Amino acid sequence: MSRNAGSDYFMTRKNLYERIRAKRSFLCVGLDTDVRKLPEGMQGREEPLFEFNRQIVDATAPYAVAFKPNLAFYEAHGARGVEQFEKTCRYIREKYPEILIIADAKRGDIGNTSEMYARTFFEGNGAGGWLADAVTLAPYMGRDTVEPFLKYEGRWAVILALTSNPSADDFETLRLEGGEALWQRVLKTASGWGTPDNTMFVVGATRAEMLAEVRKIVPDHFLLVPGVGAQGGSLEEVARYGMNAECGLLVNSSRGIIYASSGEDFAEAAASEARKMAEEMGGLL
Amino acid sequence: MSRNAGSDYFMTRKNLYERIRAKRSFLCVGLDTDVRKLPEGMQGREEPLFEFNRQIVDATAPYAVAFKPNLAFYEAHGARGVEQFEKTCRYIREKYPEILIIADAKRGDIGNTSEMYARTFFEGNGAGGWLADAVTLAPYMGRDTVEPFLKYEGRWAVILALTSNPSADDFETLRLEGGEALWQRVLKTASGWGTPDNTMFVVGATRAEMLAEVRKIVPDHFLLVPGVGAQGGSLEEVARYGMNAECGLLVNSSRGIIYASSGEDFAEAAASEARKMAEEMGGLL
Numbered sequence: 001m002s003r004n005a006g007s008d009y010f011m012t013r014k015n016l017y018e019r020i021r022a023k024r025s026f027l028c029v030g031l032d033t034d035v036r037k038l039p040e041g042m043q044g045r046e047e048p049l050f051e052f053n054r055q056i057v058d059a060t061a062p063y064a065v066a067f068k069p070n071l072a073f074y075e076a077h078g079a080r081g082v083e084q085f086e087k088t089c090r091y092i093r094e095k096y097p098e099i100l101i102i103a104d105a106k107r108g109d110i111g112n113t114s115e116m117y118a119r120t121f122f123e124g125n126g127a128g129g130w131l132a133d134a135v136t137l138a139p140y141m142g143r144d145t146v147e148p149f150l151k152y153e154g155r156w157a158v159i160l161a162l163t164s165n166p167s168a169d170d171f172e173t174l175r176l177e178g179g180e181a182l183w184q185r186v187l188k189t190a191s192g193w194g195t196p197d198n199t200m201f202v203v204g205a206t207r208a209e210m211l212a213e214v215r216k217i218v219p220d221h222f223l224l225v226p227g228v229g230a231q232g233g234s235l236e237e238v239a240r241y242g243m244n245a246e247c248g249l250l251v252n253s254s255r256g257i258i259y260a261s262s263g264e265d266f267a268e269a270a271a272s273e274a275r276k277m278a279e280e281m282g283g284l285l
Numbered sequence: 286m287s288r289n290a291g292s293d294y295f296m297t298r299k300n301l302y303e304r305i306r307a308k309r310s311f312l313c314v315g316l317d318t319d320v321r322k323l324p325e326g327m328q329g330r331e332e333p334l335f336e337f338n339r340q341i342v343d344a345t346a347p348y349a350v351a352f353k354p355n356l357a358f359y360e361a362h363g364a365r366g367v368e369q370f371e372k373t374c375r376y377i378r379e380k381y382p383e384i385l386i387i388a389d390a391k392r393g394d395i396g397n398t399s400e401m402y403a404r405t406f407f408e409g410n411g412a413g414g415w416l417a418d419a420v421t422l423a424p425y426m427g428r429d430t431v432e433p434f435l436k437y438e439g440r441w442a443v444i445l446a447l448t449s450n451p452s453a454d455d456f457e458t459l460r461l462e463g464g465e466a467l468w469q470r471v472l473k474t475a476s477g478w479g480t481p482d483n484t485m486f487v488v489g490a491t492r493a494e495m496l497a498e499v500r501k502i503v504p505d506h507f508l509l510v511p512g513v514g515a516q517g518g519s520l521e522e523v524a525r526y527g528m529n530a531e532c533g534l535l536v537n538s539s540r541g542i543i544y545a546s547s548g549e550d551f552a553e554a555a556a557s558e559a560r561k562m563a564e565e566m567g568g569l570l
Binding site for chain 1: 317319355357358360361363364365367368371391392393394395396398399401402404405409423424425426427428429430445448449450451452453454455456457459460461462464467470471474
């Protein structure tokens with residue numbers, strides 16, 4: 001695996017599984033960095049989001065195979081926030097090249113616009129920023145919105161399928177003519193656009209039993225599973241229903257790790273939470 | 286109507302209809318500003334996107350009731366691009382307070398994250414940027430993703446319903462149990478989250494005849510209609526099937542206007558295209 005700050009590196013499915021075996025963890029740490037929740041001492045800093053992330057990344061890197069910054073938290077600070085998102089990605093890529101960076105952006109637009117987003121996240125921009133390995137995408141508008149992201153070797157489209165929020169039932173679980181649910185159709189259709197080597201799906205942990213249904217449709221794909229911890233999902237159930245022969249799971253925890261302590265010991269507290277989760281994961285692998 | 290750079294202004298449905306009658310236009314100019322398509326002289330500028338937008342905005346403001354910058358084109362330049370998006374919004378708001386600003390962002394995330402996006406777009410950030418009147422949103426994850434945007438008076442959630450891209454048929458037009466299409470269910474369900482005073486829907490012009498079906502479900506809502514021009518939709522058909530007693534339409538044109546000429550006369554050419562569309566609209570009102 002060759003990775004550097006340019007575009008000539010790869011995080012294939014095989015690489016990812018190797019990292020999971022080596023670390024005995026399939027933990028993704030969500031960097032939903034809300035400036036209002038940072039320890040007081042951090043809030044006055046020049047670049048509080050980046051400073052906080054840097055310490056969280058260093059503290060949790062031994063236990064994580066992926067980091068997932070959510071763009072909303074950076075865009076909330078306009079251009080200066082976006083800069084800190086970029087710096088966070090660059091920091092991870094340079095210091096921990098073996099860790100997957102998932103930009104949680106939930107983008108989705110028509111073809112030429114999606115192409116623009118894909119370039120932004122996967123090729124970076126003039127300022128050298130926005131380099132992620134994977135981007136979360138909303139499927140509503142169909143194939144156009146995803147296809148541009150599938151043209152990059154070793155990069156990933158992470159498509160929303162069955163999410164963990166209460167209103168997922170508004171549309172995702174609706175029954176279509178013929179009986180299948182919308183989320184099942186999304187899995188069937190969208191898994192045909194790419195391959196298990198460039199596509200993952202988001203399936204919430206609060207519906208762990210439904211992971212068995214998911215696996216009937218996409219036995220080989222990696223699943224990004226949020227909702228363990230703060231949202232109430234169980235890691236053991238996620239593994240029971242969702243794990244495949246090459247693990248096939250990235251389980252995300254955000255608030256449960258990064259805000260484990262609101263004091264100056266936030267990084268050690270985050271490390272301790274991440275280690276606990278990784279230990280549980282090691283037992284499940 | 287009181288509008289300034291703070292948050293104490295309103296663009297209500299009534300205000301919007303008044304502007305449409307006064308200007309005899311329901312034109313939305315899409316600021317999909319792709320640096321590679323700018324006139325050569327602009328490309329070397331310090332802030333090419335903003336400089337181009339400023340001239341386009343000044344040239345087309347007499348004929349437009351809305352501007353719609355698409356975030357993808359700004360994010361493509363990282364933090365510096367986002368800054369130019371912010372400057373564009375601020376410029377429009379200050380110089381043309383009677384024109385609606387629609388941030389075409391197609392966001393959609395779980396509750397606490399959506400709240401963050403809503404604050405960003407509607408309240409702005411420390412740097413005074415990202416002030417829009419309306420944001421486009423993807424409905425896949427349901428009510429959670431939209432609700433935070435409905436808490437602001439005189440601001441708008443613009444929800445994707447039936448889009449104009451080829452792959453809209455992958456999911457949007459699927460039949461549900463009972464016979465209605467997914468996009469119809471989206472209109473029915475999502476129109477119940479807010480009111481015609483804070484919710485609009487995106488319906489593509491390439492499906493003009495379906496606007497009659499749309500109007501059966503949402504007779505009073507404003508519809509944002511892309512796809513006239515470059516994508517092939519007809520303005521006359523959109524008006525025939527989609528217009529209601531208070532117009533109820535914002536018809537967007539992006540490339541057809543802003544790239545009407547690739548030469549130094551791009552602003553005059555844009556003005557001339559926008560005037561043509563507005564004249565046709567005046568006849569249809």
